[in-house]
Amino acid sequence: MDLSTAEQILIEQRVTNESKSTAVAYLLWLFLGGLGAHRFYIGRVGSGLAILTLMIVGILLAPVGVGTIFLVPAVIWMLIDAFLIPGMIQQQKEEVRSTLGKQMYAERLIAAERGGR
Numbered sequence: 001m002d003l004s005t006a007e008q009i010l011i012e013q014r015v016t017n018e019s020k021s022t023a024v025a026y027l028l029w030l031f032l033g034g035l036g037a038h039r040f041y042i043g044r045v046g047s048g049l050a051i052l053t054l055m056i057v058g059i060l061l062a063p064v065g066v067g068t069i070f071l072v073p074a075v076i077w078m079l080i081d082a083f084l085i086p087g088m089i090q091q092q093k094e095e096v097r098s099t100l101g102k103q104m105y106a107e108r109l110i111a112a113e114r115g116g117r
Contacts, residue, residue: 003104011100019093025085033078042088051077 003011020042029038034055036048051074058070 003101007104007108011097011104014100015093015097018096020089022086022089025089026082029078029081029085033081034074038081038085039088042085042092044088 025038025041028041032038034051036051036055039045039048039051054070054074054077058067058074061067061070
């Protein structure tokens with residue numbers, strides 16, 4: 001799939017506009033990381049729900065004494081995410097770039113097909 005320079009520039013502009021901010025992701029991680037907010041923001045809803053579930057179950061079971069079984073993995077996961085956030089943001093940008101490139105290429109094929117009639 002060969003795109004022109006102008007098309008590549010357009011894609012990069014749209015990637016910049018549509019991509020998530022690393023700073024926002026880190027702020028969400030810092031203040032709402034235990035709720036998985038940074039993962040929801042980046043678009044990883046499933047793992048965001050997993051962290052949220054671990055925290056809620058852990059907090060609810062804390063008075064019984066078994067809450068740490070759920071809270072410890074959630075906190076460890078959150079700490080590991082501090083190192084994974086830049087990679088997750090980069091992966092999200094690559095997904096946007098790929099999707100936009102495929103859309104632009106498909107639009108060009110459709111335009112060429114209509115022009116050839």
